[in-house]
Amino acid sequence: MDNEPSGLLLAHRAMLRDLDRCAALTAGLAASGTRLDRKRAGAIAGYLSDFCDSIHHHHSAEDEVLWPVLERAAGAHVDLTELTDDHAVLDPKLARIRAGAAALKSGHTVTPALAADLADLRDTLREHIADEERTIVPLIKKYVSDEEWNRVEAVIRRHGAKMSFEVPRILAVSTESELAEARREGGLPVALMIKLMPLPFRRREAKVFGAVR
Template sequence: MTVTPRRPGDPKPEPLGLLLAHRAMLRDLNRVTALVAGHSRFAPKRAAAVAGYIDDLCDSIHHHHSAEDDILWPVLEESAGPHVDLTELTDDHAVLDPKLHRVRAGAAALRATGEVPAALAADMADIRDTLHEHIADEERTIVPLIREYMSVADWATVEEGVRGRGAKMSFEAPRVIAVATPEETQVMLAEGGLPLRLMVKVMPVMFRRRERRVFGTA
């Protein structure tokens, strides 16, 4: 991709979608880790619901970090040039998939038996801690570079490319809506138009029922 250099005085992109995705991810990592650490077994229907939620969370994390590797990082490197060094963040991404694989294996065992494997609680805590540290590093180092060196047009192209990778919107959208402030929601609605307005009305209602099955007593 050929970037459009951001010139002094040009408007700065605001990576709100990236920040909200991080916020939703960390919220889920915290509460899923607490859930599996606090139970030794679940009834069959709830075990299936919890395992399914963990699978979707793993898919979401993989989608997010692979989109950064494949779409965001190349544009940022070309835009920021010598001001950016992504080596450490890319190395962090490389260790995520083996961790996700272990979590998925634990979820499969939970679904099959109803019992929470001890390894699942440990692996969830591991990936939670890894991503808390990684995301803090990313937001401290990368977000300022996006705002300073990327053009609004290039950021829009990055976001379009990420959306085109086929994330599961019935999982992603309600979680992002749940962590957004009213002001952030208004920004998203203004940018997303009618499709997002429909998502805001319909998806959270359906998703809350799923959350009750996973995190509640249903």
């Protein structure tokens, strides 16, 4: 079968990028004790909240959509217990970050606790994603048909993702060859999406990070 789960890998790439830059941003602001103005505090808090929702959507979609397909296709060749246990650990971590983001919005200061929680989430997900790509991606490529994988990706897209947040982040980590392939497959509508969707998101990023990175 040897299909390439590019959507999954791009989602991981975007997640790792944001984990690094959100952890670095909050660590710097917490260390400096900077009191932010209302707009910047709200922008950072809103971004962190959307990022937590994105991570929750990703692992919930894996649990509810991808894992059952993979278990049916690969049978005894797959054991998802450890990865599912990792997902269960994530929700309390995300809840702490959401609470820290709410406190930032009202108090205009990044606390050391919020910075520490983001660093912890970054380290946890780095390890989890490495394990997932090492163990799960080869099984998808070997046992899940192209047709079934396309169906999985379509269901996941309808699973509650906030596309105005997800798509620009995916595009930002896509290579030129990946973008060219998307344009070839999607035609003019996808070409327009690639050109236009990132524009408002870059303005949002500038409010959060100070510059687009």
